[in-house]
Amino acid sequence: MTRRKLSNAARFVILCIIGFSICIPFVWMVSASFKPRAEVEEVNIVPHQPTTRNYPIVMDLEPDPVTGKKLNMRFGRWYFNSVFIAVGVTFLQVLTSAMAAYAFSRIRWAGRDTVFLLYLATMMIPGVVTMIPNFQIMVSLGFLNTYRGLILPAAFSAFGTFLLRQFMLSIPRSLDEAAEIDGARHWQIFWDVIMPLARPGLIALAIITFLGAYQSFFWPLIMLNDAQFYPMPVGMLALDSSYGRQTELIMAATVMNVVPLIIIFVLFQKFLVKGLQLGGVKG
Amino acid sequence: MKWVFAGVLLLFAGMGLVAWATLVPAETPGVVRIRWATDANPARDVQTRLFSEMYPGVEVVVDPGLGGDQTKLIVQCATGTGPDVVDVYSKEQMMALVDAGILLDLTPYAETMGFGVDKTYPAMEGGLVVDGRQYRFPCNVWANCVVYNKRIFDDHGVPYPRDGWTWDEFIRVGKQLKETPSKSGEEHIPFANWNNTWLFGDLFWGAGGRFYTEDGLTCLLDSKEAIWTMRFYHDLMHVHNVVPTAAQLASISSQGGWGSGGLTLFSGGKAAMISIGRWYIIQVPNYPQIAGALGAVRLPRVGNRESSGMTDARAAGINIKSHHIQEALKFLQYLASPEYSALIVKDGDSLPPNPLLAQSGKALVNPAVPDPAFHQPFVDAEKSARPVDTSPFVDALQVQRWLVEHIDKVENKLMTPEEAMKELTHAINQQIRINLERQPHLQRKYERVTGRPYEPGWWRQYQGTRVD
Numbered sequence: 001m002t003r004r005k006l007s008n009a010a011r012f013v014i015l016c017i018i019g020f021s022i023c024i025p026f027v028w029m030v031s032a033s034f035k036p037r038a039e040v041e042e043v044n045i046v047p048h049q050p051t052t053r054n055y056p057i058v059m060d061l062e063p064d065p066v067t068g069k070k071l072n073m074r075f076g077r078w079y080f081n082s083v084f085i086a087v088g089v090t091f092l093q094v095l096t097s098a099m100a101a102y103a104f105s106r107i108r109w110a111g112r113d114t115v116f117l118l119y120l121a122t123m124m125i126p127g128v129v130t131m132i133p134n135f136q137i138m139v140s141l142g143f144l145n146t147y148r149g150l151i152l153p154a155a156f157s158a159f160g161t162f163l164l165r166q167f168m169l170s171i172p173r174s175l176d177e178a179a180e181i182d183g184a185r186h187w188q189i190f191w192d193v194i195m196p197l198a199r200p201g202l203i204a205l206a207i208i209t210f211l212g213a214y215q216s217f218f219w220p221l222i223m224l225n226d227a228q229f230y231p232m233p234v235g236m237l238a239l240d241s242s243y244g245r246q247t248e249l250i251m252a253a254t255v256m257n258v259v260p261l262i263i264i265f266v267l268f269q270k271f272l273v274k275g276l277q278l279g280g281v282k283g
Numbered sequence: 284m285k286w287v288f289a290g291v292l293l294l295f296a297g298m299g300l301v302a303w304a305t306l307v308p309a310e311t312p313g314v315v316r317i318r319w320a321t322d323a324n325p326a327r328d329v330q331t332r333l334f335s336e337m338y339p340g341v342e343v344v345v346d347p348g349l350g351g352d353q354t355k356l357i358v359q360c361a362t363g364t365g366p367d368v369v370d371v372y373s374k375e376q377m378m379a380l381v382d383a384g385i386l387l388d389l390t391p392y393a394e395t396m397g398f399g400v401d402k403t404y405p406a407m408e409g410g411l412v413v414d415g416r417q418y419r420f421p422c423n424v425w426a427n428c429v430v431y432n433k434r435i436f437d438d439h440g441v442p443y444p445r446d447g448w449t450w451d452e453f454i455r456v457g458k459q460l461k462e463t464p465s466k467s468g469e470e471h472i473p474f475a476n477w478n479n480t481w482l483f484g485d486l487f488w489g490a491g492g493r494f495y496t497e498d499g500l501t502c503l504l505d506s507k508e509a510i511w512t513m514r515f516y517h518d519l520m521h522v523h524n525v526v527p528t529a530a531q532l533a534s535i536s537s538q539g540g541w542g543s544g545g546l547t548l549f550s551g552g553k554a555a556m557i558s559i560g561r562w563y564i565i566q567v568p569n570y571p572q573i574a575g576a577l578g579a580v581r582l583p584r585v586g587n588r589e590s591s592g593m594t595d596a597r598a599a600g601i602n603i604k605s606h607h608i609q610e611a612l613k614f615l616q617y618l619a620s621p622e623y624s625a626l627i628v629k630d631g632d633s634l635p636p637n638p639l640l641a642q643s644g645k646a647l648v649n650p651a652v653p654d655p656a657f658h659q660p661f662v663d664a665e666k667s668a669r670p671v672d673t674s675p676f677v678d679a680l681q682v683q684r685w686l687v688e689h690i691d692k693v694e695n696k697l698m699t700p701e702e703a704m705k706e707l708t709h710a711i712n713q714q715i716r717i718n719l720e721r722q723p724h725l726q727r728k729y730e731r732v733t734g735r736p737y738e739p740g741w742w743r744q745y746q747g748t749r750v751d
Contacts, residue, residue, distance in 0.1 A: 037569055041547040069325065077305075084298045091291045131354075136362045144364055147302060195284045222355050225318060225346050225366075228307060237347055238323040246569070 029258075033251035040248040054252035064246075071238070075253070077228060078235035081147075082214055083260070085231055088151040089213035094206050097160030098198065102190050104161065105168040106176055116165070123158045127218075135222060149223045150231075154213060160205050167201030168194060203271040211261055232257045316342045317610045319599075320356060320366035321422075323347035326565070326630045333626065334617045341610045343368075360385045360602055367605040368614050371419050371598050374410045374671050375679035380600065382678070386418045387601040392612050393417050398619040403636050406594050410670035420615045421596035421636035423627050425560030426668040427485055427582060428660040429453075434576045435555040438465040443578055444556075446660065447590075450486070450515065450583040457525025460555050473525045475554035476532060477545025479516075479690050480683070482558060485592035487512040488669065489585040494682070498732045499674030500745045502711035504686075505704050513700035517693050528694045549573075558582065561661040562633035567651040577652055579660045594668035596636070634665060641665075676715045676725055685710055712746045 032040050033054055035047045042048075056062040059075045103109075104116045134153060143149030171194060179189045195202070217233040224230055232253070239250045265272070321327060323345070331343040346366050353376075359365040360383075369386070371377045380386045393399035398420040400408045406426075411419050429444060436443055441459045444452070457473035465471065476482055492508035495501060503509065519526040532545050549557040550570040557563070567574055581590040599618060601611045617623055624635030631649045634641050641647055644659030652658070673679040689703040698706070719725050719737070726737040735741075 038551070038572055041551045071325075072328070080298070080302070084295075084302055087291065087298065088295050091288070091295055095288065132358055132361055135358050139362050139364055147299070191285055199284070218354075222358050225344075240323070 029251050030255055032248055033255045035248050037246065037248055040251075054248050055256070058249050058253045058256070071249070073235065073238055074227060074230075075235070075256075078230050078232045079256070081229060082231040082233075082257070085147065085150050085216070085220075086210050086214040088147070089154040090206050090210045092151065092155035093157050093160050093209045094202055096156050097164050097205060098195065098202065099190070100156075100161040101164035101168050102186075102194060105165045106173075106189070106194065107186065119158050120162055123162075131222070138223060143223075145224055145226045145229060147229065150216075150220055150229075153219070154216075157209070160209065163205055164198060164201050167198050171197050200271055200274045203268060204274075207264065207268050207272050210264065214261060311342065314340060314342050315607055315610050316344055317367040317605075317607045317614060318346050319343050319368040319370070319614070320346045321370040321597075324565070324632070326626070326632060329630075330623065330626055333622060334614060337617060337620070337622065338610075338613050341613060343614060357383065357385070360604065363604045365602045365604060367602055367607050367611040369600050369602055370422065371600050373595050374673060375683050377410075377419055377598070377600065378413055378673055378675075378679045381413045381418055385600075385603060387603045387605070387608065389417045389420070389601065389612075389615070392615075393420070396612055396616045398615045402619045403596075404594070404634075404638050404665055406665060406668050407596055407670065409672070410595055411598060414675065419596075419598035419600040420618055421598045422618055423562065423633035424594065424596045424636060424665065425562055425633045426594040426661060426664040427481065427558045427560055427592050428579045428664050429556050429558050429582060430549075430563060430577055430579045431556045432549070432552060432554070432573060432576050433578050434573075435460070435465075435471050435552065438467050438469070439463045439471070439555075440466075444580045444583075446581050446663075448580065448583050450489075450585060453583045454519070454523045454525055457556075458523065461525065472527060472548060472554040473556060474519075474527075475545035475549040475557045476520075476526045476529065477549070477557060477559070479529055479694065480687055481593065482526075483512060483516055483686070483690055484671065485558060485582055486516060486585070488593055489582060489588060489591050491585075491588060491591075494672045495674045496745075498745075499676055500715060500729070500732070500742075502674070502677075502708045502715070504711065505708040509704050509708075510701055513690075513693055513704050516690070517700050520694060521696065529691070530695070560633050561631065561647070561658065564631035564649070564651045567631070574651070577654075577657055579657045581660045581664050589667055590664070591667045591669070592664060593671060594665060595670055597633075634661060638665075674715065675728055676718055677711060678714075681714070682711055712742070716742050716746070 027045060031045050031047060034050045034052065035042075036049055036051050036053075039048060053062060053065065057064055057071065058073060060070050060073050063070045100119075104112060104119075138144060138149045138153070143152070175193050175197075176189055179193050184192070214231075215233060216231065220229075220231050220234050221237075224234065227235070236250060236253050236257075239246045239253065319327075319331070327345045331345060334343050335341065356365060356369065360369075365385070369380070371380060371386070377386070389398070400411050400417055403411070403421050404424055407421060407424055411417055411421070431444060433443065439460050440463060441456060444456055448456075453474075460471060460473040487509065490508040490512055492506060492512060493503050495503060520528050532548065545554070545557065546559075546563075546566070548554045550566060550573060552570075552572050564577070567577070582592045584590045599615060601608065601615070605611050618636055621637055621640060624637035624640040627633070627635040628640055628647055629649050631651050634647075641662055644655035644657065644662060647658035647662065648655050671679075673682075685707055689698070689707045692698040693700050693703045719729060719741070720739065729737045729741070733741075
C-alpha cells in the first residue's frame with residue numbers, strides 16, 4: 001500500500017513538473033503582454049511596471065506611447081476574418097468528411113477500398129509540393145484575395161474522412177439494416193441514424209479543424225495581398241518589421257487571439273478525447 | 284443533428300453577409316495601384332504618400348506579408364500574380380531572383396529615368412548588377428560600424444573606442460568591460476553578436492579576403508585571410524570571451540526574430556557594443572533608456588589595413604511579370620529622388636540611396652540621434668566598404684547557408700576553424716564543378732570568362748590542389 005502511494009505520489013510530481021514546464025511559455029506570454037516595452041526582454045514573470053495599455057494599442061484604440069501614432073492595425077477585422085474562415089472551414093469539412101466517411105464505411109461498392117486507400121495516400125504528399133499547383137488553380141478560378149480561396153481548398157480533408165470512417169465502422173450494421181427495412185434511403189440513414197451516433201467523432205473533428213483553420217498562416221499569407229482579408233496570424237506580421245519587433249504588442253495580440261481556442265478546448269476537451277479514443281478502438 | 288448543422292450554416296451565412304457588406308473596394312477609379320513587397324515599417328506610410336504626391340495617378344500599396352518571405356514571393360511571381368516592386372535584401376537574394384527569372388533588367392531604363400548605378404554610392408555598384416546588367420536600385424544602403432552605449436562605458440570607467448582602433452584594441456576594451464566592476468553594480472556584455480555571418484563578413488573584408496577568384500571559378504575560403512578570420516572569430520568567443528555565441532545570446536534574451544536577442548540586449552542597455560548599420564536608430568524611440576547615450580566608431584582595423592567592411596542595400600527590383608511596369612519604373616525613379624532620400628535621413632533608416640544627402644555626419648542628423656559625430660562614421664564606412672563577392676557558377680544563397688552552418692560548427696566547437704574553412708571550400712568548389720557539368724549555359728559563361736572551350740577536366744587548372 002505504501003509502495004503504491006509512493007508510486008502515485010512520484011507520478012503526480014513528475015506530471016506536475018511536465019505540466020508546469022508546458023505552461024511556462026503561456027504564462028510568460030500573458031506576463032509579457034502586461035509589460036512595457038523597456039521591460040519586455042527581461043525574464044521576470046511578474047512585471048515590475050505592469051501596464052494594460054498594450055491591449056488598447058493593439059486594438060487601435062490608443063496610440064503607441066513611444067511613437068505617438070496609432071498602429072493602423074485592423075485588429076477587429078482580422079479577428080472577425082479568423083473566426084469566419086474557421087467556422088466556414090469547420091462546417092464544410094465536417095459535412096463533406098461525414099458524407100465521404102459514410103460512403104466509405106456503410107455502402108458497399110466496387111473499388112471502394114482501393115479508392116479509399118488512394119484518397120488516404122494524398123495525405124503522404126507534403127503541402128509544399130502542391131502549394132504552387134494549388135495556388136495556380138486558385139488564380140485561374142479567380143479566388144485570389146477572396147474568402148473563397150481560403151475556405152474552399154480546406155473544405156475537404158482526407159484526415160477527417162479517415163477519422164470519421166473509423167468511427168462509423170464501430171456503429172453496428174444492424175441499425176442500417178433495420179432502417180432499410182423501414183424504407184429509409186441512404187440520405188435518411190445518414191442523417192437520422194449514423195450522424196447522431198457519430199456525434200463524438202464529429203465534435204472531435206470539428207474541434208481539430210477549427211483549431212487548425214483558426215491558426216492557419218501559410219496558405220492565407222500566399223493567397224492574400226489585401227489586408228482587409230487577413231486572418232490574425234497574417235495580420236500580426238505588421239508588428240514585426242525593420243522598425244523593430246514589438247514583442248509586448250505581439251504578446252497582447254496573441255493572448256486575445258488564443259482566448260477563443262482555449263475556451264473551446266476547455267469546454268469540449270472530453271468530447272475530443274472520447275472521439276479520438278472511440279475512433280481508434282475498432283479499425 | 285440537422286438543426287445543429289442548420290444553425291452553423293446560418294451563422295456562417297450571416298458572417299459572410301457582414302464580411303461582404305463591410306468590404307472596401309480595392310481599386311480607386313482613375314488611379315493605377317502598384318504593389319510594393321516590403322516590410323511593415325510604419326515609415327512606409329509616409330514614403331508611399333510622398334510618392335503619390337509626386338506622381339499623381341499612381342498609388343503604392345504596401346504588401347508586408349512579402350517582406351523578406353521568399354516563399355510567397357516565389358509562388359506568386361511564378362504564377363504571374365506577384366507584386367510589382369520587390370524589396371531585395373541582399374546581393375545573394377538578387378542573384379537567386381535573377382536566376383529564377385523574376386527580376387526585370389533595369390539597364391535600358393536606368394540611365395534615362397535617373398536611377399542608374401551612378402546615382403548611388405560607388406561602393407554599391409557591384410551589389411546592384413549581375414553580368415553587367417542592373418536589376419535593383421537601393422531603398423537604403425548600409426555599412427556597419429560599432430555602435431556603443433556611452434553610459435555603460437562610463438559605468439565601467441572605460442574610455443570610448445576611437446576611430447582607427449584595431450581588433451586587438453577591441454579585445455582589450457571588451458576585457459576591460461568584463462573585468463572592471465561597474466559603479467552601478469550591474470553586469471554588462473561587452474559585445475552583442477546579433478548576426479554572426481555579418482561579423483564574420485566584416486572581419487573577412489577587413490582582412491582583405493575574397494570569397495572567389497576574379498573569374499568566380501575557384502572558392503578562396505581556405506586562404507590565409509579566411510582561416511585567420513575564422514580563427515579570430517573563434518577566439519573572440521572561446522579564448523578572449525568578449526563575444527557571446529549565438530546560442531548564449533539566445534539563452535540570455537527572451538526575444539528572437541528580426542534582429543535576434545543581440546539587438547534587444549543592446550537596446551535594453553545590457554550590452555556595451557554592437558556592430559550594425561545606421562538603420563539601428565529607427566528603433567531608438569522604442570528604447571528611451573539608450574536615447575542620448577549612443578556613440579559610433581568605424582569597424583576596428585585588421586593590423587595596418589584600413590578599416591573596411593561589407594556594404595549592401597535593401598534595394599527595389601521590378602517583377603518581370605508586373606502588369607504595371609511603367610508605374611513601377613516611376614517608383615524606382617522616386618527612390619533616386621532627393622525627396623525620398625531626405626525621408627530616409629529623417630527616419631534614420633540607414634543611409635539614403637542618394638549620396639548627395641549623406642556627405643557628412645551633420646547632413647544625417649535626425650531627431651532620434653541629433654549628434655553629428657554619431658553619423659559620421661557611417662558616411663566614412665561606406666566609402667571603404669564593398670559588397671559580397673559572388674560567383675555566377677554557384678548559388679549564392681546556398682553558399683551563404685553553408686557558411687552559416689560552418690560558422691555555427693566553429694562556434695559550438697564541433698570543428699576547428701581550419702577544418703571548417705577547408706571543408707566549406709571543398710564543398711563550394713565541388714558544387715561549382717557539378718553546376719558546370721550539368722548546366723550548358725554555365726559552360727558558355729565559362730568559355731566567355733576564360734576564353735577557352737569548356738572541357739570536363741577544367742578544374743585541375745583552376746581549382747588545382749584544392750580538390751581532393
